[in-house]
Amino acid sequence: MSDESLCFAQHYHERTKYDPQTIDSKSKPLDWDAQPLSFKEYKFGATIDLKPYLDPKVEPSWWSRISRLLYASYGITARVRTLNGESIFLRSAPSAGGLYPAEIYLISRGTPELAAGLYNYQVRTHSLLRFWDSDVWRSLQEASFWHRSLDRTQLAIATTAVFYRSQWRYQDRAYRRINLDTGHLLGNIELASALNDYRPHLIGGFSDMAANKLLYLDPETEGTVAIVALADLREIEHHITHDKSALPSQTTTDYPKLEEGELLAYLHRVSQIDTEPKQQDRAASTPDESPEDDKYNFPFCTKVTTATPPIDWGENSIGLEKTLFERRSTREYTGGSISLTQLQLLLDFTYQPKHYVSRGLDNDPDYFDLDSIETFIAVTAVEGLDDGCYYYAPKAQELRQVRFKNFRRELHFLCLGQPLGRDAAVVLFHTADLARAVGKYGERAYRYLHLDAGHLGQRLNLAAIHLGLGASGIAGFFDDRVNEVLGIPEDEAVIYITTLGEPKLGR
Structure with a gap:
């Protein structure tokens, strides 16, 4: 019980924590005969080819904006042949194990260019498949509890997850990775939208049952994770104010005894929202006014400013789009150092979006509850910065040292023996007070935290690649040992790790 x-x-x-004493007993050999496909197929529907609109010679149009937005968010940007002759397709958004659990649906209210209905983004062919051709907007509004961003917009994106794609390899812990991967995707959607004159409005509080029904999903194997209203910034009536991104689900403490392999599906089910939360529940879930001070201010600690001029992405931020198309996860680091300036730029782009308004980016992009995420950084090779563990204070824009030590050996261990942890110059940890988050958002807090951490991680990825550095996310680590070794407070649950450093040539 x-x-x-x-x-x-x-x-x-x-239950899904990795521990040195039990990790071997929990791991299972992969059934390669049951390896899932990472593409969704439909037996019917009309196809709209988006590839011609990627050609820079084609005159810019509504279609070229949508084509580039989808391609920069989740398109296939490389094809790699394996030793056995099979192909691996790499996408603009990273995914644990290259399993790509997320699917993208485009929902149209009806525009001169795109008839009302439901469209699946066919990643392999960079096309839209129209599999339902009636007016569905009201159903979307009902499922989203009449979120104000849907009042005047004409397009929305729904991201869904096919659970088995990740569960095949990562078992129950896959739910963490599914939401982190979707967070990467949401980070791309945010930036790709800005580059194409759209403003995405995140909707995390919706009726799961209604959204799944709208998209014709099988709730036993897949589910809606996030909805994004796309406001066209070229249409004045689409310049709308923010609405709340997150709503609470119920909380349950009376659950059955579950076997290994049953945890993922059960958590997704109990974190669903069945009906619109009552007004008092909405109020309880509303994030506190953003505090003026950062959460941790350790006494007598060394403090280092991270204030810096912003990254120069070039005219019209062309460098950002290029990075979205060319991004790759780093497989190996040299162990060499990076500069303090580079670390400052990485943190600035990730946490200080207000510095990038003049570059055409959103000064206040949507997250579900960013104030619930904290950041700790283990520094092992940064020129001009002492080795040790630091808390990053985004409001004060400074690093506050928690421990003095070079943690290379410990980081190798904490990251399950992966050389990425040992050889990176910086290992960044996203954490959250899980109990406090659940108090605000119920079981659904687990989704929101991982989605936000993945979103932040993707911004780090893109900034690192643009600066000539390497970046790679790690979702497998010895959870409790991280807090113990680095001096991170016990109430901070480790959500995600991003490694950053000097990449080995060709890696």
């Missing part, structure tokens, strides 16, 4: 002191999201987090 359940532990009455823990809700199920906390129970899931504890």
Whole structure:
């Protein structure tokens, strides 16, 4: 039976932790005969080819904007042949194990260019497949509890997850990776939208049952993760104000005893929202006014400013689009150092979007609850900065040292023996007070935290690649040992790790 002191999201987090004593017993050999496909196929529908609109010689149009937005968000940007002659398709958004659990749907209210209906983005062919051709906008509004961003917009994106694609390899812990991967995708959608004169409005509080029904999903194997209203910034009536991105689900402490392999599906089910939350529940879930001070201000600690002029992405931020198309996860680092200036630029682009308004980017992009995410940084090779663990204070724009030590050996261990952890110049940890987040958002907090961490991680990825550095996310680590070794407060659950450093040539 359940532990009455823990809700199920906390129970899931504890059950899916990696521990040096038990990790070998939990790992299972992969069934290669059951390896899932990372593309969705439909047996019917009308196809709209988007490839011609990627040609720079084609006159800019509504279609070229949508084509480039989708391609920069999730398109296939490389094809790699394996030793056995098979192809691996790499996309603009990173995915754990290259499994790509996310699917993208475009929902049209009806525009002169795109008839009302439902469209699946066919990644392999860079096309839209129209599989339902009636007016569905009202159903989308109902599923989204009449989110104000849908009042005047004409297009929306729904991201969904096919659970088995990740669960095949990562078992129950795959739910963490599914949401992190979707967070990477949302980060791309945010930036690609800005480059194409759209403003995405995140909707995380919606009726799962209604959204799944709208998209004709099988709720036993897949589910809607996020909805994004696309406001066209070239249309004055689409210049709309923010609305709340996150709503709470219920919290359950009375759950059955579950076997390994049953945790993922159960957490997704209990984190669903069935009906619109009551007004008092909405109020309880509203993020506190953003505090003026950062959460941690350790006494007598060394403080280092991270204030810096912003990254120059070139005219019309052309360098950002190029990076979206060319981004790759780093496989190996040299162990060499990076400069303090480079670290400052990485943090500035990730956490200080207001510095990039003049470059055409959003000064306040949507997250679900960014104030719930904290950042700690283990520094092992940054010129001009002492080795050790630092807390990053985004409001003060400074690093605050927690521990003095070179942690290379420990980071190698904490990252499950992956050389990425050992050889990176910087290892960045996103954490959250899980109990506090659940108190605001119920079981659904687990989704929001991982989506936001993935979103931040993708901004780090893109900034690093643009600066000539390497970046790679790690979702597999010895959870409890991270806090113990680095001096991170115990109530901070580790959500995600991003390694940054000097990449080996060709890696």
